[in-house]
């Protein structure tokens with residue numbers, strides 16, 4: 015299993031000095047809907063390309079859920095070029111490897127080295143980081159905020175694409191206010207209402223059959239326990255694989271907090287970033303895991319839980335008028351089993367911003383949006399598919415296929431370590 019992803023070998027090497035965005039000859043007023051990681055990245059890249067940005071968000075305050083996130087080298091490379099290298103270092107933990115374990119015994123069956131060797135090779139100089147989502151969101155918010163108008167507490171309820179009689183596309187808010195712009199970027203997540211406008215029909219994301227519990231434990235408790243201390247002190251991320259389930263665990267916030275993501279069959283959760291789950295039910299669902307995991311879970315006081323959605327690639331991300339486009343989870347929701355959902359949204363933003371730094375005339379808007387889709391669709395579609403494949407690989411039932419997987423992983427681990 016490959017839980018990371020690097021960028022395509024053809025992209026240029028990392029350098030903070032490379033000027034990525036030039037002010038476009040024709041600046042637009044762009045409406046971005048959604049202040050998630052994708053919306054903020056797009057606000058940064060499009061404003062860096064000289065466009066004026068209004069970012070519209072339904073929440074009343076800026077923030078992210080209390081959970082960790084893996085930030086892979088294909089993203090950190092971009093963020094370094096955006097000048098966030100030092101700030102990332104301050105809030106991130108840099109793991110050196112991922113260890114795969116058998117759920118019931120804790121036996122180590124697989125090992126992939128990250129650290130400097132991996133980063134210099136596959137990562138091409140960019141680090142692999144673990145962060146708290148709120149810290150990551152704040153980094154992007156602080157980057158984008160000076161160059162955008164932010165409209166909080168503003169839920170978009172309808173969108174009017176441009177038309178011959180109405181050349182300016184607009185969004186209507188729940189308050190009834192209409193905001194006009196030159197282009198609309200739908201970064202409104204997995205339940206996107208803008209997706210419906212772009213496709214002209216309701217197209218929802220599909221349940222994957224899995225749901226996630228998430229929890230954070232303070233590491234001071236773990237450091238007092240000789241069995242749990244190594245999870246904090248060893249610079250490794252751990253993944254336990256079980257029939258129909260897996261558990262990812264890693265340090266965040268200068269190793270003061272330990273993040274747990276527990277993937278399991280969906281038994282009626284809701285699709286929401288903020289729904290509370292039952293910590294007791296979580297302990298029961300993972301009650302057949304090795305004693306150290308049960309000990310870890312015994313110190314969880316509260317948990318978030320949500321249903322995991324994905325879907326097959328969409329036919330189009332661009333409205334036929336060429337005035338509305340999708341980005342991030344709104345167009346390519348995926349299982350988090352390669353840690354690439356936010357990564358793909360941020361890559362989308364990098365490409366969109368770069369293309370729109372070339373805009374010279376209004377006639378170019380639609381072809382540039384189509385070029386964006388063309389550049390992104392295959393890569394995001396492959397990532398959706400490989401994330402699905404990891405669901406199969408991680409969750410094999412005990413039996414011949416699982417034993418074959420573990421044997422192959424052990425072989426690769428021995429080659430890696432000795």
Ligand code: FAD
Nearest residue numbers: 048050051052072084170202203342343350353355356357
């Ligand atoms: P969102 O973050 O969903 O943002 C959408 C925003 O739009 C929200 O702020 C919402 O309030 C707003 N909005 C929605 N509708 C409207 C409206 N009508 N009007 C105004 N505003 C609106 N990715 C990684 O790269 N690495 C990982 O390690 C990783 N781990 C994950 C673990 C789990 C358990 C899950 C569920 C996901 C994980 N992901 C990971 C995926 C990642 O979190 C998502 O892909 C990413 O957050 C999507 O960002 P987005 O900006 O497209 O959408």
